[in-house]
Amino acid sequence: EPEVTQTPSHQVTQMGQEVILRCVPISNHLYFYWYRQILGQKVEFLVSFYNNEISEKSEIFDDQFSVERPDGSNFTLKIRSTKLEDSAMYFCASLDREHADTQYFGPGTRLTVL
């Protein structure tokens, strides 16, 4: 069964460094999302992406964050200058609106900012 994949599974970085989290959505999906979950807290929406542009973003998704679909398969989340409070699990999800309304989630990337 097709699945969303994410790399790396764990990323450790120094505060102020840039990180890029990578996702490969399910191949025929058209909508893409990033969510994050700080340890012990709720899963929070960051951004949605459709037709090569951001369709919605949350307050969390400030100028330090950007998303890109550089080719036909990858979907990336970049954090330009990481802060300690960016430490969290980051989940990518994709959706094929044509056949179903189900968002399929990847296994997540654990980001640790030191």
Added chain:
Amino acid sequence: SQQGEEDPQALSIQEGENATMNCSYKTSINNLQWYRQNSGRGLVHLILIRSNEREKHSGRLRVTLDTSKKSSSLLITASRAADTASYFCAPRRGAQKLVFGQGTRLTINP
């Protein structure tokens, strides 16, 4: 906001018993979905029920939806240790973002 609120916050039962979790929401929806998350891992989609459906089954899962009361329930029958996880409901319209509540933490005791 289309956040669902799960109840109870925590549920602990013996293996083999049935587990029932409830979800309430506030806005009109096209469908409602249930997800499971094992301890900090990714979210796994369990089942989707559309607004014109009242009940749906999938294996040991049974979901009900009452749009007049804006509520849903998830029943897991014959629970197993592997069902230990957090469960979230996600009421939705279209391709909008999912808004998660705190979930129900289910513990199955051997």
